[in-house]
Amino acid sequence: xxxxxxxxxxxxxxxxxxxxxxxxxxxxxxxxxxxxxxxxxxxxxxxxxxxxxxxxxxxxxxxxxxxxxxxxxxxxxxxxxxxxxxxxxxxxxxxxxxxxxxxxxxxxxxxxxxxxxxxxxxxxxxxxxxxxxxxxxxxxxxxxxxxxxxxxxxxxxxxxxxxxxxxxxxxxxxxxxxxxxxxxxxxxxxxxxxxxxxxxxxxxxxxxxxxxxxxxxxxxxxxxxxxxxxxxxxxxxxxxxxxxxxxxxxxxxxxxxxxxxxxxxxxxxxxxxxxxxxxxxxxxxxxxxxxxxxxxxxxxxxxxxxxxxxxxxxxxxxxxxxxxxxxxxxxxxxxxxxxxxxxxxxxxxxxxxxxxxxxxxxxxxxxxxxxxxxxxxxxxxxxxxxxxxxxxxxxxxxxxxxxxxxxxxxxxxxxxxxxxxxxxxxxxxxxxxxxxxxxxxxxxxxxxxxxxxxxxxxxxxxxxxxxxxxxxxxxxxxxxxxxxxxxxxxxxxxxxxxxxxxxxxxxxxxxxxxxxxxxxxxxxxxxxxxxxxxxxxxxxxxxxxxxxxxxxxxxxxxxxxxxxxxxxxxxxxxxxxxxxxxxxxxxxxxxxxxxxxxxxxxxxxxxxxxxxxxxxxxxxxxxxxxxxxxxxxxxxxxxxxxxxxxxxxxxxxxxxxxxxxxxxxxxxxxxxxxxxxxxxxxxxxxxxxxxxxxxxxxxxxxxxxxxxxxxxxxxxxxxxxxxxxxxxxxxxx
Numbered sequence: 001x002x003x004x005x006x007x008x009x010x011x012x013x014x015x016x017x018x019x020x021x022x023x024x025x026x027x028x029x030x031x032x033x034x035x036x037x038x039x040x041x042x043x044x045x046x047x048x049x050x051x052x053x054x055x056x057x058x059x060x061x062x063x064x065x066x067x068x069x070x071x072x073x074x075x076x077x078x079x080x081x082x083x084x085x086x087x088x089x090x091x092x093x094x095x096x097x098x099x100x101x102x103x104x105x106x107x108x109x110x111x112x113x114x115x116x117x118x119x120x121x122x123x124x125x126x127x128x129x130x131x132x133x134x135x136x137x138x139x140x141x142x143x144x145x146x147x148x149x150x151x152x153x154x155x156x157x158x159x160x161x162x163x164x165x166x167x168x169x170x171x172x173x174x175x176x177x178x179x180x181x182x183x184x185x186x187x188x189x190x191x192x193x194x195x196x197x198x199x200x201x202x203x204x205x206x207x208x209x210x211x212x213x214x215x216x217x218x219x220x221x222x223x224x225x226x227x228x229x230x231x232x233x234x235x236x237x238x239x240x241x242x243x244x245x246x247x248x249x250x251x252x253x254x255x256x257x258x259x260x261x262x263x264x265x266x267x268x269x270x271x272x273x274x275x276x277x278x279x280x281x282x283x284x285x286x287x288x289x290x291x292x293x294x295x296x297x298x299x300x301x302x303x304x305x306x307x308x309x310x311x312x313x314x315x316x317x318x319x320x321x322x323x324x325x326x327x328x329x330x331x332x333x334x335x336x337x338x339x340x341x342x343x344x345x346x347x348x349x350x351x352x353x354x355x356x357x358x359x360x361x362x363x364x365x366x367x368x369x370x371x372x373x374x375x376x377x378x379x380x381x382x383x384x385x386x387x388x389x390x391x392x393x394x395x396x397x398x399x400x401x402x403x404x405x406x407x408x409x410x411x412x413x414x415x416x417x418x419x420x421x422x423x424x425x426x427x428x429x430x431x432x433x434x435x436x437x438x439x440x441x442x443x444x445x446x447x448x449x450x451x452x453x454x455x456x457x458x459x460x461x462x463x464x465x466x467x468x469x470x471x472x473x474x475x476x477x478x479x480x481x482x483x484x485x486x487x488x489x490x491x492x493x494x495x496x497x498x499x500x501x502x503x504x505x506x507x508x509x510x511x512x513x514x515x516x517x518x519x520x521x522x523x524x525x526x527x528x529x530x531x532x533x534x535x536x537x538x539x540x541x542x543x544x545x546x547x548x549x550x551x552x553x554x555x556x557x558x559x560x561x562x563x564x565x566x567x568x569x570x571x572x573x574x575x576x577x578x579x580x581x582x583x584x585x586x587x588x589x590x591x592x593x594x595x596x597x598x599x600x601x602x603x604x605x606x607x608x609x610x611x612x613x614x615x616x617x618x619x620x621x622x623x624x625x626x627x628x629x630x631x632x633x634x635x636x637x638x639x640x641x642x643x644x645x646x647x648x649x650x651x652x653x654x655x656x657x658x659x660x661x662x663x664x665x666x667x668x669x670x671x672x673x674x675x676x677x678x679x680x681x682x683x684x685x686x687x688x689x690x691x692x693x694x695x696x697x698x699x700x701x702x703x704x705x706x707x708x709x710x711x712x713x714x715x716x717x718x719x720x721x722x723x724x725x726x727x728x729x730x731x732x733x
Contacts (some may be wrong), residue, residue: 006051011061017199021159025191026051027182028159029125030059031200032166039091039120039203040069044505045535046098046170047135048189053096054536068201072538072550076102077506078325080109083179086120087113087220091203092170097226098535099126099183100139102474105465105506110179113149115230116220117177117238120205121170124150124181128269130324131357133186138355140324141401143526145181145301149234151242152301153251154183156271159193165298168251178234179273179312183562185269207345239302242625246299252307255294262375263311264290264367266321267677268298268333270358274321277364281371283378292371292378300329305336312337312344319367320348323358345374389626424464429651430609430677432574432602437462438647438683439580440495447588451486451494455479455532459527466649470497477502480524481512482597486567487520493588493596495524500556501532504541508559516564517560523587527574528556529604537607544603560597567596574602575679577686590695605675617731620700628698629676633668637692640665644693 004477006027013031015021021031028054033041045053056063056070064072073079073668079095086093097106103126113122126141145152151172153164165182173180176439219226257263265273274294278284283291294309297303312318319655322329330348337344351373352358354368355547371378429435436459444450454460454470455478463470474482479498486494498507515524530544531537539545543552557570567590569583580600587596619626635658645668652674655666670680681693699706 003272006047006055006058010055010062013059013062013196013200016127018193021197022194023159023192024051025157025159025162025193026190026192027054028195029166029184030055030198030511031197032163033094034062034068034200034433035163035198036121036167036170037092037201037203038068038123038170039205040082040085040093040095041095042071042073042079042093043096043478044073044076044079044098045131045532045538046102046127047535047574048186048676049096049098049125049184050536050538051189052125052127053397053538055550056482057538059094062200067206069207077109078532080106080113080124080208083109083113083118083122083124084276085115085207085210086118086122087121088207088215090174090218091120091207091210092123093120094123094125096125096269097127098136099128099343100144101129101136101140102126103141105476110144110150113179113224114150115227116141116713117230118173118179118231119177119220121173122179123166123169123173124179124719125166126181126183127189127408128183128185131186132359138324141183142301142324142367143326146328146391149153149239150179150181150301151176151299152183153182153298154185154268154300155188155298156253156268156296157185157191159191159195161268161298162188163195163704165251168249171249172242172245172251175245176238178238178242183269187272188269191202191272212473236708241289241371242302243304245303246302247306251299251300253294253296255290255296257293258291259375259378260293260314261316262371263293263295263315263318264321265295265308265311265318265328266297267300267323268296270321270323271296271365273360273363274358274367277367280360280364281379282381291381292367297329303329303332303336305340305475308333310328311340312346313340313342315344317347317370319347319348319351319370321352321358321363321366323349325349325355327456347374347667362727384452384704409690424510426461426464427458428606428651428678430605430675431458432529432600432677433459433462433576434648435574435679435682436525436580436600438679439577439686440469441467442577442581442687443584443588445584446538448492448508450492451483451493451587453479453496454539455482455496455498455502455608457502457527458529459497459499462497466646477504477506477508478510480520480522481513483522484514484518484520487522488523494525495584495588496522498524498526499534500526500538500657501534502541503556508563512560512565512595512597513563519593520595521593523584523598525584526560526597528598528599528601529607531604531607533607537604556599558588560599565595565597567592567594568599569597569723570599570601572601574600574676574683577679577682581686605677609675625703625706626700628700629678630670630674630692630696630698631676631678631681631731632670632696634692634694635659635667635669637690638667639690639692640667641690642668643669643687644680644684647687650680653680 043053059205077099085091129136153169155161169182202420275284277290278290320330327349333346347370351369405457452470454473456476473480480496483494483496532540539547539550539552540555541554545552583598652671654669654671656669658667684693
């Protein structure tokens with residue numbers, strides 16, 4: 001159950017040729033694939049391309065009509081290996097995943113694919129999750145493209161350029177017999193726009209035809225001696241073919257300007273931000289017309305030497321805008337210009353940060369510093385935009401450093417940041433993973449601290465307050481593998497955590513299988529929330545959903561026992577904090593040898609709310625009797641200790657004034673965002689905290705019996721309240 005349905009939007013994929021397509025970047029990519037005659041598509045979900053997988057799944061009927069095969073892969077490595085269909089046969093194939101982590105997982109298959117080369121077009125759509133909004137280590141895909149000699153496209157972030165890049169990518173791949181990577185930044189994935197469509201095409205050569213007429217070419221297989229020849233083929237044949245295609249098709253773009261002595265060279269994905277930065281400096285208009293000449297590298301690898309020389313040789317200085325580190329392109333351009341004897345001054349990371357996302361403000365400051373040093377009259381001729389005050393023209397502009405990077409246009413925001421406390425990322429309201437880590441904290445209070453290896457997924461938030469659990473995270477599904485070195489007799493066992501998505505992605509073999517094989521004595525906690533929740537709620541092998549296109553309802557416990565694990569406990573309700581605590585304590589103290597595996601199961605609350613809310617609202621509208629559970633805190637009973645908040649951290653738990661002059665500390669309070677999971681009360685009971693939590697049942701469309709019971713309860717409660725008030729009045733006298 002994906003977090004968003006595209007059933008309505010995918011109907012635009014049927015738009016005939018010559019009409020206007022409007023929508024999101026992800027939809028435009030799908031339409032471009034169909035226009036290009038793609039034969040098969042595969043991939044693994046992950047930001048920022050999760051929605052591409054969801055769009056493809058919702059477009060299954062359209063794909064089937066065109067004879068396009070689509071499948072959600074078990075991992076990025078599976079997706080990359082799927083491109084093997086394009087090695088021997090002239091079939092266009094595309095795969096997608098989150099980069100750079102997904103590229104790392106797929107690296108073995110990609111290296112082999114790039115070595116042997118392809119016959120059909122092979123396009124790898126990578127979601128480049130780099131910058132301030134990223135959830136992964138800050139690395140670039142550029143290095144991998146260079147290492148394996150695969151061409152890297154980075155189109156301007158508008159729908160026309162993105163669609164053209166998909167179509168050009170297939171042609172470039174076929175012209176050079178090389179896989180092509182298409183980099184989709186976060187903003188490219190979600191940008192909205194329009195383009196004129198072309199007709200959807202059936203694959204020119206189908207998978208069925210390939211199966212009926214199998215082919216085999218040992219020259220394409222990565223085995224000696226062919227593997228030694230592949231390296232020479234890349235440099236001798238494929239590289240020149242790619243350069244020739246890129247030049248002839250003009251994949252990179254030149255834009256003229258008024259100030260011909262200077263210029264900007266930029267990655268295509270930065271184009272919109274650069275234009276906005278120039279607007280703020282008064283050097284571009286709202287239509288994208290720049291007064292500074294631009295060379296836009298929609299292909300960032302390979303770099304086309306002749307085009308660089310052509311752009312630079314008539315200029316006194318150029319600024320390269322290359323986001324991220326290392327400065328691969330800048331080093332390349334220095335080599336090209338110096339070898340060609342071009343004296344143009346190349347500026348880059350000396351006025352722009354070496355690391356970090358190139359936001360509009362960062363680029364504005366870098367361009368301003370470059371122009372002050374090389375073309376000050378350009379700044380004098382432009383009117384500064386309305387996004388913030390400009391520096392005085394005489395003020396020197398220092399090169400921004402990574403640890404002093406400007407983050408906002410308005411200086412008052414900096415003052416605000418010093419007052420408002422930071423809000424670390426955390427679990428959603430009602431998340432079933434929250435009680436697991438509350439139980440873990442309770443166990444550690446009794447048995448002492450343990451080494452805890454975390455994993456990629458929502459459970460990674462346990463590292464942050466209020467839980468502060470976990471020492472490492474090494475990769476998706478590698479939680480258990482991260483504890484492998486701690487398989488020593490020391491009186492304490494390590495604890496590992498992984499989610500159900502990570503378990504099926506990598507954890508079954510690298511974690512569970514490895515632990516069994518090496519007789520690991522640690523504890524492994526598998527969090528089964530029924531979906532690959534962190535990537536958008538897609539179904540996986542163990543999902544409970546009825547999925548007509550996938551096989552689901554395959555229990556994790558069966559897979560674990562199949563590897564040879566003897567000690568397994570399944571908890572089918574994670575909100576039972578006391579049971580979780582006792583089970584964890586048993587796992588950490590049992591004399592049983594071998595890995596101890598706890599499977600903690602409860603449905604992801606976000607997906608549950610998406611599933612239940614429409615049904616609930618429909619029932620209320622139909623006049624049916626339905627009950628919604630809510631929880632609250634009795635302010636008279638609450639002591640203001642707030643241990644419940646420290647052991648829960650639920651966003652619906654806050655504090656408020658007690659209303660009692662004898663209680664100076666604020667009391668706990670449950671706000672309207674509560675979803676009725678009951679975790680707060682369960683934690684309070686398991687930790688032997690104050691009994692201030694209560695449950696209230698809100699009845700919609702009550703029956704006459706419900707109304708009678710409510711009337712009786714109201715009368716009794718009213719009598720008790722009046723009696724209490726009378727007693728307090730006597731004390732007041």
